[in-house]
Amino acid sequence: MTNQALLSVQNVVKTYESSAGPVQAVCGVSLELQRGAFAALVGPSGCGKTTLLNAIGGLDSVTSGRIWIDGTEITGLSDRKVIEFRLHRIGFVFQAFNLVPVLNAWENVAFVMELQGLGIKARRDRAYELLSAVGLSGKEIQRPAQLSGGQQQRVAVARALASRPSLVLADEPTANLDSKSTDKLLDIMRELNQKEGTTFLFSTHDPRVINRAEVLFPLEDGRLQA
Amino acid sequence: MSLLLSMAWRNIWRSPWRSGVVVGAMALGVWAGIFMMGLAQGVNDTRTANALDDYIGHAQITDSSFIENQEVQAIIADPQAWTAALDAHPEVESWSERLLITAVMQSGTASAPVQVLAVDPEREAQVFKAPRRMHEGAFDSTGITLGLKLAEQLGAGLGDRVVLTFQDLRGEIHSSLYQVSGIYDGISNLVEGIQVYVPIAELAPELLGTADSLSQPMVAHQIHFRVRNLDSLDQTVGELTAAVANAGSSVLRTWRGISPDLRYVDEVLAQSLLLFMAVILFAMAFGILNTMLMAILERTRELGMLMAIGMTRRKVFRLVVLETLLLSFAGLPVGLLLGHLTIAVTSRTGISLTGVEKGMAELGLQSTIYPVPVPEYFLPVALLVAVLGLLSSLYPARKALKLNPIESMRVL
Numbered sequence: 001m002t003n004q005a006l007l008s009v010q011n012v013v014k015t016y017e018s019s020a021g022p023v024q025a026v027c028g029v030s031l032e033l034q035r036g037a038f039a040a041l042v043g044p045s046g047c048g049k050t051t052l053l054n055a056i057g058g059l060d061s062v063t064s065g066r067i068w069i070d071g072t073e074i075t076g077l078s079d080r081k082v083i084e085f086r087l088h089r090i091g092f093v094f095q096a097f098n099l100v101p102v103l104n105a106w107e108n109v110a111f112v113m114e115l116q117g118l119g120i121k122a123r124r125d126r127a128y129e130l131l132s133a134v135g136l137s138g139k140e141i142q143r144p145a146q147l148s149g150g151q152q153q154r155v156a157v158a159r160a161l162a163s164r165p166s167l168v169l170a171d172e173p174t175a176n177l178d179s180k181s182t183d184k185l186l187d188i189m190r191e192l193n194q195k196e197g198t199t200f201l202f203s204t205h206d207p208r209v210i211n212r213a214e215v216l217f218p219l220e221d222g223r224l225q226a
Numbered sequence: 227m228s229l230l231l232s233m234a235w236r237n238i239w240r241s242p243w244r245s246g247v248v249v250g251a252m253a254l255g256v257w258a259g260i261f262m263m264g265l266a267q268g269v270n271d272t273r274t275a276n277a278l279d280d281y282i283g284h285a286q287i288t289d290s291s292f293i294e295n296q297e298v299q300a301i302i303a304d305p306q307a308w309t310a311a312l313d314a315h316p317e318v319e320s321w322s323e324r325l326l327i328t329a330v331m332q333s334g335t336a337s338a339p340v341q342v343l344a345v346d347p348e349r350e351a352q353v354f355k356a357p358r359r360m361h362e363g364a365f366d367s368t369g370i371t372l373g374l375k376l377a378e379q380l381g382a383g384l385g386d387r388v389v390l391t392f393q394d395l396r397g398e399i400h401s402s403l404y405q406v407s408g409i410y411d412g413i414s415n416l417v418e419g420i421q422v423y424v425p426i427a428e429l430a431p432e433l434l435g436t437a438d439s440l441s442q443p444m445v446a447h448q449i450h451f452r453v454r455n456l457d458s459l460d461q462t463v464g465e466l467t468a469a470v471a472n473a474g475s476s477v478l479r480t481w482r483g484i485s486p487d488l489r490y491v492d493e494v495l496a497q498s499l500l501l502f503m504a505v506i507l508f509a510m511a512f513g514i515l516n517t518m519l520m521a522i523l524e525r526t527r528e529l530g531m532l533m534a535i536g537m538t539r540r541k542v543f544r545l546v547v548l549e550t551l552l553l554s555f556a557g558l559p560v561g562l563l564l565g566h567l568t569i570a571v572t573s574r575t576g577i578s579l580t581g582v583e584k585g586m587a588e589l590g591l592q593s594t595i596y597p598v599p600v601p602e603y604f605l606p607v608a609l610l611v612a613v614l615g616l617l618s619s620l621y622p623a624r625k626a627l628k629l630n631p632i633e634s635m636r637v638l
Binding site for chain 1: 228229230232233236237240527528531532533534535536537538539541631632635
């Protein structure tokens with residue numbers, strides 16, 4: 001792992017057991033990502049992007065190999081420590097928005113901070129600030145069902161940034177958005193990347209995201225292409 | 227309010243109909259339980275009050291040996307000391323002395339064992355209600371007063387003559403002729419069938435011998451009394467005991483000591499009512515458990531996402547427990563309030579059970595039941611709801627605990 005690298009993936013293998021026998025979804029991938037990067041794992045469906053992203057986020061275990069984030073080897077952490085690590089150091093943006101429907105926009109953003117144990121005022125101020133940053137001022141008390149898909153995904157981005165993470169992992173974040181919403185979302189994420197220095201790693205096959213990414217990690221059949 | 231608590235509350239109402247049914251069922255169950263508790267308590271209180279009014283009284287002074295064997299010789303050593311103390315105590319409403327013997331009563335057609343209460347009719351009517359509920363004739367010093375049931379059993383009517391045969395103080399069998407001057411209609415058939423009243427002024431000379439009777443201004447096996455406020459009975463009894471310096475072998479007992487069965491019924495009833503409520507709530511708990519399992523199943527994806535963004539398994543567990551408890555408790559205040567209001571109304575109007583009047587009389591009860599408010603059960607009921615809510619949350623919470631974030635988020 002180099003000194004500046006925020007993320008270091010070393011020879012990661014992920015094998016699933018299926019009825020047809022073992023399936024290797026990720027085959028010995030190694031990569032490094034610098035702090036402040038705006039990067040993407042790219043490739044067709046089934047190439048192992050999401051599997052690798054889940055392994056980086058500590059949501060899934062690896063069969064072999066090691067992953068470091070910000071100097072911590074997450075592949076060696078216990079289940080409880082991984083959850084704690086995720087809470088403080090990693091933000092997630094999912095393809096299907098995955099907001100809590102019973103919470104309004106600012107509560108969805110503040111929820112992660114509640115889990116971190118922040119006080120109500122700090123949570124509220126930060127949530128409103130982030131919602132403003134993603135262009136949702138005035139929508140703070142609206143519930144997800146009252147927001148468009150693009151707006152929901154922007155709330156999800158604000159939520160991912162709420163805990164001031166080192167790394168934001170976004171799994172196909174534009175898959176359910178139209179072009180206009182995609183552009184707006186990418187503009188916002190890029191701005192936050194530059195303004196707050198947050199590192200973004202996408203998994204995508206959307207050319208609009210690929211065009212905006214600074215660093216690309218092409219994957220095919222679970223292997224990183226040169 | 228914590229966001230977790232707020233989230234738990236809002237989660238309940240994601241499926242308003244489903245939760246509404248559970249909350250409604252809980253409210254209905256608690257209402258029914260509380261009302262039944264009030265009704266049962268009302269029946270018991272009425273039964274106790276009737277027993278006290280009819281034949282036990284609030285408290286009683288008697289010789290300790292009379293309690294053991296009811297021998298006719300066991301009269302109170304110094305009854306005047308007690309009656310003076312009773313007259314002087316402001317809490318004592320009335321008192322009545324009694325001679326009490328067992329006898330055989332013969333009418334023209336039949337005979338029956340009876341318990342003869344030789345009383346001063348005027349005083350007796352101030353302490354007990356039975357002699358006041360006259361079916362025929364009068365409760366006075368002119369003759370014997372029988373219960374309606376006994377009168378029917380013996381075929382004796384007003385003005386008929388009956389013979390009482392009993393053992394006097396000297397151990398000799400003594401028979402006396404009385405004319406039926408009154409027939410009372412007591413609440414309890416048990417009392418009506420066995421207790422007869424004769425004037426103490428007539429029976430005392432026969433029981434003790436004329437000379438003894440004249441030498442003593444008062445003779446009694448028992449002195450019963452009524453207090454103005456039953457809640458302060460123990461204090462009154464303590465003060466009376468202290469006031470009579472030379473009580474000898476006389477003892478003063480409250481109704482709880484005279485009739486421990488009534489006290490035990492109180493205690494058993496309290497436990498039975500809570501058990502009854504526990505059974506109702508236990509059935510409710512299955513409905514809550516089922517609802518929560520469905521909720522967890524529907525929200526698998528969301529719970530997986532919450533774990534993915536950093537919610538610990540412990541907090542997921544806590545969220546499910548919190549939701550279950552809130553769901554359990556949502557119907558509780560409504561049920562308690564409805565139960566209390568129903569009791570408040572029916573405690574004034576009463577609930578008439580005229581169809582089973584005879585059966586009720588056998589139990590010493592009137593046919594109209596007056597439920598009594600039971601606020602003392604609200605806290606135990608709330609605790610029961612909490613315990614059962616907690617228990618019914620464990621299985622759904624454990625299900626949620628075992629979710630895997632990745633697999634859960636794949637669920638559509």
